[in-house]
Amino acid sequence: MKVDLIVRNARIDTRDASRPRASALAVLHGRVVALDDEVDGLEARETLDARGLALLPGFNDVHTHSVWFGTTLMEADLSAVASLDDIYRAVEAQAQRTAPGEWVVAAGYNPVLLDGAVPDRDALDRASGGRPVWIKHASGHSGQASSAAIGLAGVDARAGEPMEGGLIVLGDDGRPTGVLEERAMALVQAILLPYPLASIERALELATAQYAREGLTSVTDAGVAAGWIGHAPAELAAYQAARDAGRLRTRMQVMPVMDALSPIPGHDDEPVRRGFGAGMRTGWGDERLQLGPVKVFTDGSILGRTAQMRDEYEGCPGYHGYLQDDPDAMRGRILEAAAAGWALALHAVGDAALDFALDAIEEATRRHGRPPVPNRVEHGMVVRPEQLERLAALGIACVVQPSFIPSFGEGIRGPVGPQRGEWSIRARSQLDAGMPLAFSSDRPVAAGAPLLGIQSFVERRSEEGRIYGEHERISVDEAVHAATVGSAQVTGQQAVKGRLAPGQLADMVLLEAHPAEVATADISAIPVRATIAGGTFTHRDDGV
Structure with a gap:
């Protein structure tokens, strides 16, 4: 039997509990088909001698903004x-x-x-x-x-x-x-706005080329096609065109903004629904390009003091931030989207906005059940202890950005104060509550390299070098798990990605060293020697 690719002499971290380590791997039709002695006797169209380098599942950023990032490069x-x-x-x-x-x-x-x-x-x-x-x-x-x-x-x-x-x-x-x-x-x-679709395609090409150089094989774009974060009403068409032209170097899960959805006519005995006219919803697409949850902005940011907080901002008597729209109007649209089969991704930075988001998702779940792709809260920058328990009970993923800490941790801690700072950018608490923990960057809001995110999960040092919530630190192994398996779980794709095991997508990153083998402060500097998506090289250093 002739396979497409064999990798030999690698130190493979499979992330598969039943077989955590391997040294050889075979790929056929974009998927892992064999490990170690199962590779013996196989011929391949290409064989890679990894010469002892570390091979891990490809990294997965579950909240980024590829078009926005790509345009910043222009x-x-x-x-x-x-x-x-x-x-x-x-x-x-x-x-x-x-x-x-x-x-x-x-x-x-x-x-x-x-x-x-x-x-x-x-x-x-x-x-x-x-x-x-x-x-x-x-x-x-x-x-x-x-x-x-x-x-x-x-x-x-x-x-x-x-x-x-x-x-x-x-x-x-x-x-x-x-x-x-x-x-x-x-x-x-x-x-x-709108941007020309050709410009959007170029932005996607530039962005995903950088992703590949950093070891990313999958990303979720958190908001396209409408609202202040979209670039054109036909933005999804640009994604399709870029994919068809081979300009996307990563797998993409794309979240439309709620403003891109509209009421869908139906029978009187059916619930009011909101979505795309043809009824497409979360999960539509393929393994290269897929519709994710619908993105809803409930509030703003702590840096801009526009996130809605239960208690006032430090040094701002009586000021709590604000929601981005009338809460009843937002709640109505959220329920209509859930009725149409959309998973929900509610941007909620402040803890008051998180209260609203949890209420809305709980009601949507009670009425329409849990979707196959998990409902999510984006950022959850301040999560009170009782809110953490509620997130876990409702099965809602809380998508945090560890790289916010070295980028502007003190810019967050200052407005919220020390107590709420201790409840901020939670990681250890999520794992202890039995929740899946994923990696995300919110790039270009903060630096997006996944190795930096892994380091930030472990170190939790702010831009001033101060520890940011020491009790929320996690181990290197847990941080690597978040950037691979955890990200697959949060995006509802754990059946096909996140591990290097037979049947899983052959999405891999070849590193000069495993993050667990270097000093924590050096994790972000580990060279990415090659990135492989579906058995195809999307980045490859000379000599690999």
Whole structure:
């Protein structure tokens, strides 16, 4: 029998409890078909001598934003600025590559880096030569417009008006600063969107090429096709075109935003349903591209102080953040989507928003049962002890981002204070409660390399080097499990991925060393020598 690929002389961590270690592996038609002595006697179209390197199941990021990340690779990068002058210089450089009258777009700005400093709207105009400027904050929950952009978007005319789920920030002089929070960003996005589908395909190609270089073989894109996070109503078509053209280097599970769903007519005796017109729902697709849960934004971010908290923010008497929409309206849409067979992924950062999310998912489950793909809470940045018990009892996955800790842990701990900081970005508590723990990054909000995420799960050191919730630390083995098996469980795909066992997809990463073999501080620096998805190399170093 001739197989497609044989890997020999590898130190294979299979993640399969019945056979945790192996040294040889065979692949046929994209799946693992044999291990160790079962490989003997097989011929292969290609044989890889791993020369003692570590082979693990491919990493799986269950909450990222590939189009958003890909577009940042084509825009001005503000992720490493150290001053406002750095911002103005980056905008000026991008403007020189931008035609007069066209928008200058920059991404990756984290106000925490500059202690919350806001670029001057008029200075942005000067830096851009009068071109309109739009700066996308790293959190994704706010943006900064120049004076020219403010004028084109009609921001001045809306200043001071109440806005459901959004805010136009005003200065002490009553003039808009250019900062637009949450749904207020739609004023600018109404001009910039939709992106051409060709641009979206290019962004996906750039993003997934970087994923492959980091050992990722699967990702879940948390929100497309609508809302402030979508890039075009036909965004899913761009994913399909990129897949068909061979431009996707990772498997993709894609979450449409709730705004992309619409009421589906039915009989009077049927529940009111919300979805795509043809009735497609979570699970539609194949092993390369699949519809995931529907994404619902219930609140914002702690960095922007727009997440809804039960108790007030530190230093902000009486201020608790806010929900992004009327709760009854959100609840109604959530129940309609569940009736149509959609799994639910509710973005809930603050603990008050999490109360709402848990109530909504519990009601949806009571009415329509648990979907095959687990219901989820995205981020769950602050989870009170009783909420953790409720998550476990309801079978809801809580998808946390360990890389938030080294990226801006103190930027989170400051607004919520020490007690709520202890309830933040939970990992050990989830495992102890019997919940599946997955890896996710929220890239480009934070750095997305999975090895950095594994290190962050273990170390939990903030950007200032301080320990962030020592009681939530997990072991290296548990962190690797989260990035492989746990991620497969949370996405409802554990039957086909997460382990290197016969019948599982041949998704693998070849590392210079296993994360358990190096000092914890060195895990993120382990070279990724090759990445293989379905038996096909998506990244390969010279000499491998």
